[in-house]
Amino acid sequence: MSFAEKHPKLMEWVRKGGLFLLFSYFVTFLKALLLMFLPDLFRGMVGNAEWLWPNIPVNFLGVDFNLAVIGNALEEVDGVVTGGLAFTIANLVTICFGECVNFPLQRNVTFKSHGPLGIQIAAHGIATIGVFLVMNLFTCVWNPVTNALISNAALRNTLQSIVTAVVTGGVAMVIIFAVDNKIFAPDFGKKK
Secondary structure: OOHHHHOHHHHHHHHHHHHHHHHHHHHHHHHHHHHHHHHHHHHHHHOOOOOOEOOEEEEEOOEEEEEOOEOOOEEEEOOEEEEHHHHHHHHHHHHHHHHHHHHHHHHHHHOOOOOOHHHHHHHHHHHHHHHHHHHHHHHHHHHHHHHHHOOOHHHHHHHHHHHHHHHHHHHHHHHHHHHHHHHOOOOOOOOO
8 A cells, every 4th residue: 555545635735735835836936027027017107106004114124114014115226216106006916916826726726626616716815915915014124124235226126026926925825825725625615
């Protein structure tokens, strides 16, 4: 008898976890690519606007910035503008895009779910909003600190985009996996 036959539940977790990670990293890669150009695209539409909530002044590592759960401070370093409403919109668009790709892959391939689609979309959407809020808080700290510590604008913007996408992917994997494991369970939504 093989290891897989002796431990079918463990192997199912390995299969699910492996596929979940594979799809999540694929989506994270796509989001990193989008974050390379979307902030500048949206900056062309909304300009250098700043929108923050709750907008709490903070000093971290000697860097002054405004902490927000929604929105990002507008920063200008060496004539290059980062953050602001354009970055917030870009970050939100990449998260939404990523979950529009991720949701069907996880539902149909990883978990092979046939549960109630509407409830699953709503629960996954709420989890995605949670990811956005956590990640917005992260970028609110990360972007001003990297703006202060890295002088090369091209390197800084590339690093900000890559790290934001990778950390977003990590946070999403934790939150979304917990939610997906529940909502895509075989008995989810069935009357008991």
